[in-house]
Amino acid sequence: SLRIPAIYRYPRAIPGGLRIDCQVAGSDLTPTVLDLVGVQDGVERDAHSRRAWLQGAPCDAAEPVVSSTTYGRFVAVPPVAHSLRLPTEKVILYDDKETELFDLLADAGETRSLAPSGRSRDAEAAFRALLSTGGQAHGQDLDPQTCEMLKQLGYIEGDAPCGGAP
Numbered sequence: 001s002l003r004i005p006a007i008y009r010y011p012r013a014i015p016g017g018l019r020i021d022c023q024v025a026g027s028d029l030t031p032t033v034l035d036l037v038g039v040q041d042g043v044e045r046d047a048h049s050r051r052a053w054l055q056g057a058p059c060d061a062a063e064p065v066v067s068s069t070t071y072g073r074f075v076a077v078p079p080v081a082h083s084l085r086l087p088t089e090k091v092i093l094y095d096d097k098e099t100e101l102f103d104l105l106a107d108a109g110e111t112r113s114l115a116p117s118g119r120s121r122d123a124e125a126a127f128r129a130l131l132s133t134g135g136q137a138h139g140q141d142l143d144p145q146t147c148e149m150l151k152q153l154g155y156i157e158g159d160a161p162c163g164g165a166p
Contacts, residue, residue: 006050010036014054022059023085024050025067046148064146084127091123099124 006024008014013036027047034041035049053059065085079095090110092100100113101123115124 008032008036008054013051015056018054018056020053020059022050022053023063023065023087025065082127084130089123091127093124093127 004026006029025047027045028050029047031045031047031049032051032054035051036054050059066083067085068080068082070080081092081094083090083092085104088103088105090102090104094100099115101115101117101119102110102112103114104110115121
């Protein structure tokens, strides 16, 4: 599981003791720090500054976070896990074991997978469809920002369509 708190300390720009209950991606760290210190490096990134959130603006709690990691040690080709975290649930697809689905409201510690169940099979199918069909799952289009992020991460091939996205 990937549940890593993002902890920032910069008294000139961030109020002390602020806690934000929002999902962020690790890739958001660099643009956030650069924004906080006022540096524009001109590098195009598939990430976003979260400065506004750190200064009290409401966050978009519905923004999904997609991540991938290898696991296993001392193997020539390590297996890969992909996860999609939404505000209320998380699905993890593995190369070599059963998909896991967690209800984050009932099980915030991710200790009881709902797999196998109809709900986990539906979540797995939707995530696999998202990864393989250019971002259209459940008949909904991805927003352009999420589509571009998934393309840059390699989840969506080249010029595959993403509904309303470029």
